[in-house]
Amino acid sequence: MHPARAQANHESLRHIGMPYDSDESFLHLVLPRVRAALHEGRRVLAVTSSRKLQLLADALGRDAGRIDRRIAASWYAHPQRTLAACHEYARDLPTLIVGEPCWQGRTEREIREWIRYESVLNAALGAAPAIVVCLYDVRTTPTAALDYRAVTHPFLAGVNGEAVSEAFVEPHDLILDGDRHPLPDPTGQVTSVGFTAHELKRFRQAVADYARAAGMERNLVASLVLSVSEIAANCVEHGAGHGMIRMWVTGRELVCEIADPGGVLDDPLPGYIPPEPESPRGYGLWISRQLCDLVEMRDDAGTLRVRLHLGLGGPLGG
Numbered sequence: 001m002h003p004a005r006a007q008a009n010h011e012s013l014r015h016i017g018m019p020y021d022s023d024e025s026f027l028h029l030v031l032p033r034v035r036a037a038l039h040e041g042r043r044v045l046a047v048t049s050s051r052k053l054q055l056l057a058d059a060l061g062r063d064a065g066r067i068d069r070r071i072a073a074s075w076y077a078h079p080q081r082t083l084a085a086c087h088e089y090a091r092d093l094p095t096l097i098v099g100e101p102c103w104q105g106r107t108e109r110e111i112r113e114w115i116r117y118e119s120v121l122n123a124a125l126g127a128a129p130a131i132v133v134c135l136y137d138v139r140t141t142p143t144a145a146l147d148y149r150a151v152t153h154p155f156l157a158g159v160n161g162e163a164v165s166e167a168f169v170e171p172h173d174l175i176l177d178g179d180r181h182p183l184p185d186p187t188g189q190v191t192s193v194g195f196t197a198h199e200l201k202r203f204r205q206a207v208a209d210y211a212r213a214a215g216m217e218r219n220l221v222a223s224l225v226l227s228v229s230e231i232a233a234n235c236v237e238h239g240a241g242h243g244m245i246r247m248w249v250t251g252r253e254l255v256c257e258i259a260d261p262g263g264v265l266d267d268p269l270p271g272y273i274p275p276e277p278e279s280p281r282g283y284g285l286w287i288s289r290q291l292c293d294l295v296e297m298r299d300d301a302g303t304l305r306v307r308l309h310l311g312l313g314g315p316l317g318g
């Protein structure tokens with residue numbers, strides 16, 4: 001059956017957390033779901049290590065050619081870009097995505113953002129005719145990620161079947177440790193530049209000059225300038241009409257903080273959900289989250305602070 005023929009008129013996202021503890025349990029849990037999805041005419045995407053993809057392909061036999069396969073290290077390189085890729089893959093046609101994020105080697109900050117990704121996926125694909133199964137190898141997955149599995153997935157599955165997660169929290173209600181803490185003070189020397197609607201060109205040049213002087217790779221300079229320009233434009237158009245940027249370097253990372261004295265944090269998932277094509281707003285933060293390594297936001301006594309992090313690049317870059 002062709003995927004377009006599958007019936008999805010009344011279907012919405014089914015997001016399932018699935019732990020396993022061996023190659024045997026991996027196949028036992030995944031193989032029947034893949035075969036059922038193919039029978040239903042769904043598009044099927046499997047994202048895990050090359051070894052497990054080969055295990056799955058061997059078990060599927062001739063049907064292996066009917067599924068899309070991606071290496072996890074590439075697919076799960078950046079949470080916001082992964083969110084966009086999932087949205088693009090699953091938004092229109094009935095789909096099964098079986099994915100296993102890469103957890104090993106992640107910093108605490110990165111693990112937090114991947115936990116948030118798992119949560120936001122519920123909102124980004126809420127109306128999609130998709131089944132998303134997130135795999136967790138209990139032998140290697142960090143405790144924090146395992147602990148939040150029931151919080152970020154509406155359904156949990158294992159050898160005893162599938163059940164509703166009683167601990168599930170809606171994405172707009174999820175609060176991770178540190179989410180409400182003040183942003184830490186800058187470290188080292190800080191450069192500040194004010195801007196208004198008439199000074200955005202000068203503002204962009206100042207950011208570019210600072211990034212180049214800090215040793216940032218040329219292509220990343222362009223990404224940074226675009227990101228801060230989008231946030232500054234929001235300040236001018238929808239905030240106080242003016243603002244201030246502070247810039248500093250920490251290790252191999254450049255940090256830019258844009259302060260908008262008239263900004264309001266009224267979106268519970270700012271910049272996480274892809275804006276609709278016809279929407280006149282919502283692109284600034286979405287673009288910045290796609291281009292930067294991390295975007296943090298705080299409402300600080302009536303001033304909205306948006307902090308962008310981007311690695312300098314090069315052999316030691318992030």
